[in-house]
Amino acid sequence: MPPEGDPAEPTPATTPRRRRTIAVVVGAVVVVAAVVLALVLTGRGDSSPSPDATTSTAQPSGGASGDATGGDASDEPTSSTPPAAGPDTPESPPVGLDGSPTVVDGVTVRVKSLTAVDGEAVLPGEVAGPAVRAELEMVNSSGAAVDLSTVVVNLAYGSGRTPANTFSTGTSSFPASVEAGATATGVYVFEVPADDRDDLRLTVDYAVDVPVVVFEGAAS
Structure with missing residues (x-):
């Protein structure tokens, strides 16, 4: 032990x-x-991205057939609207206020009336005073509707061809189109001094590749 x-x-x-x-x-x-x-x-190993995930993030936002902005070629506008008139558009020889010149094939324009009125100021910048009211008609004798969305009507007065301002009140532009066999009306009220109402130059611009129609005369 x-x-x-x-x-x-x-x-x-x-x-x-x-x-x-x-x-x-x-x-x-x-x-x-x-x-x-x-x-x-x-x-x-599970945290690694799968091939499917990598592929999906590489796709553009608009899909395989879309462009860089996500649009699709099929969504592009197909409108036949003519190009708007510009300062370099040639002019047709002037005609009198009783003329009815051709704008494009099958379409003519005429001044139904050109009268002296008093312009009413409503919008900022407008000044009430002497004015001229121009009523025009676009006659479509063709067999199809005609686009009028780019038509611009202007007026100048005096020997210096001073551009006239447009009053908003009383002005009603041409509609976007005129059907075959129909007539479209446009009304425009321009600021014109009383002493210059007898020397007016009214222009109708249809499109950049169509000569500008020019009317000359005096307001009644």
Whole structure:
């Protein structure tokens, strides 16, 4: 029997059990570490974008057939509206107020009336005073509707051909089109000094590639 107070030395039977316990614990730790590592690697692999996702983000916003703005070629306007008249558009020889010149094939224009009136100021910049009211008619003798959306009517007065301002009140421009066999009417009220009403130049601009129709005369 060992002396009192000295630790008892392990017996041969207890030593193998301790070694087996340590081996089991170490093996369990290794297994847990392997499982954790496998989960981490699996998680990283799942975070990578799939080929489908990459393909979808590369598509333009308008789809495969659209343009860069997302539109589609089939959505482009197919309007036959003529180009608007401009300052370089040639002019036809002037005609009298009783004339009925041709604008385009099958379409003529005439001044139904050109009378002196008093202009009414409504919008900012307008000044009430002497004015001229021009009523025009566009006659379509062709077999199809004619676009009038670009028609511009102007008036100048005096020897210096001063451009006249247009009053909003009383003015009603030509409609967007005139049907075959029909007549369209446009009314325009211009600011013109009373002393210049006998020297007027009324122009009708149909489109940039069509000569401007010119009427000359005096208001009644």
